Amino acid sequence: MDKFTKLDLNSITSNNRMNIFNCILEAKEINRAVIAKKVGLSIPAVMSITDDLIQKGIIYVIGKGKSSGGKRPELLAVVPDRFFFVGVDVGRTSVRVVVMNNCRDVVYKVSKPTESVEPDELINQITEMTMESINESKFPLDRVVGIGVAMPGLIERGTGRVIFSPNFGWNNIALQDELKKHLPFNVLVENANRALVIGEIKNTQPNPTSCIVGVNLGYGIGSAIVLPNGLYYGVSGTSGEIGHIIVENHGSYCSCGNYGCIESIASGEAIAREARIAIANKIQSSVFEKCEGDLKKIDAKMVFDAAKEGDHLAQSIVEKAADYIGKGLAITINMLDPEQIILCGGLTLSGDFFIDMIKKAVSKYQMRYAGGNVKIVVGKSGLYATAIGGAWIVANNIDFLSSN
Numbered sequence: 001m002d003k004f005t006k007l008d009l010n011s012i013t014s015n016n017r018m019n020i021f022n023c024i025l026e027a028k029e030i031n032r033a034v035i036a037k038k039v040g041l042s043i044p045a046v047m048s049i050t051d052d053l054i055q056k057g058i059i060y061v062i063g064k065g066k067s068s069g070g071k072r073p074e075l076l077a078v079v080p081d082r083f084f085f086v087g088v089d090v091g092r093t094s095v096r097v098v099v100m101n102n103c104r105d106v107v108y109k110v111s112k113p114t115e116s117v118e119p120d121e122l123i124n125q126i127t128e129m130t131m132e133s134i135n136e137s138k139f140p141l142d143r144v145v146g147i148g149v150a151m152p153g154l155i156e157r158g159t160g161r162v163i164f165s166p167n168f169g170w171n172n173i174a175l176q177d178e179l180k181k182h183l184p185f186n187v188l189v190e191n192a193n194r195a196l197v198i199g200e201i202k203n204t205q206p207n208p209t210s211c212i213v214g215v216n217l218g219y220g221i222g223s224a225i226v227l228p229n230g231l232y233y234g235v236s237g238t239s240g241e242i243g244h245i246i247v248e249n250h251g252s253y254c255s256c257g258n259y260g261c262i263e264s265i266a267s268g269e270a271i272a273r274e275a276r277i278a279i280a281n282k283i284q285s286s287v288f289e290k291c292e293g294d295l296k297k298i299d300a301k302m303v304f305d306a307a308k309e310g311d312h313l314a315q316s317i318v319e320k321a322a323d324y325i326g327k328g329l330a331i332t333i334n335m336l337d338p339e340q341i342i343l344c345g346g347l348t349l350s351g352d353f354f355i356d357m358i359k360k361a362v363s364k365y366q367m368r369y370a371g372g373n374v375k376i377v378v379g380k381s382g383l384y385a386t387a388i389g390g391a392w393i394v395a396n397n398i399d400f401l402s403s404n
């Protein structure tokens, strides 16, 4: 039996408690009368809940605020080290772990190469890195609320079962249940793109007023849609598969089993593969020198670096990728008219020239007058955004406030 249970959104008490806690978290320091106004509860109701949270050591009185005539009101703040949340980003090339405290500050982070994509071995690596991170952080284990694991692929909502992960070659792996056998706290497995966009939004801006789409341009290509009340999953839980929109009939084979998907042409893996094939076919390119003649070593970064230096082959590969990504984004804009599209992932680190190419392609393909107010921006949260999102998913879904 887990010490912390899932947040029950139908429980008025849990909701009120969470709203009050989030209000204190956002404000950093706040008095009870202002909380009451913000969350729409009476002052006695706020007092009863805040007294309970103080007694549990979750919030504390940090000092006194300014008087508006009578007594100076007490200011409340969150106790940073009362609870911890662990986020794990399971990537094809590296596994990243963060430990986040109750004020949502990252207090520890670590990255290691992915040792194996075999389920048993990867589960061991996730378990070991999680326990090592908690030990290194020197926080008591009973203060860890849970671990949010961000995994690429289709994840069954609720059970955290990996239905299909093309990048890992996984079908029907009960990742959440398996990790629960090894770890003494809650485990939530979520799609990596969804974790990434949650990590980005929480770090860079407030909640969306209509719709935000985050697009992950990395080893694969995926996206997540966030609405004002949280992530949009779709009726089957598979929304956001922008990378598997087919843009080329009879195109390259894609890891999903189809041909001509955006991912099969424009992902980091596809960009490297295109260069490898062309150079093997004796097309001149400075990428050949960059990989020291070993074509297996070619990665997307080498192709981007060569493109920036004016290499013709690299430029044509990068332009083609940007064009197809732009096409996918134009489809998204025509369909959803989101307030913002946040581009994230390794490919966005290649610089403005690639982003500019993508934006140009978007305006070429999007319907005239559609999406006039859509902003396309680049994520700012860096390499740990997905792991941070994993930790946030635990904080948003587990009812740590009702524990004793």
Ligand SMILES: [Zn+2]
Residues within 6 Å of the ligand: 243, 244, 254, 255, 256, 257, 258, 261, 263, 264
């Ligand atoms: Zn595909």
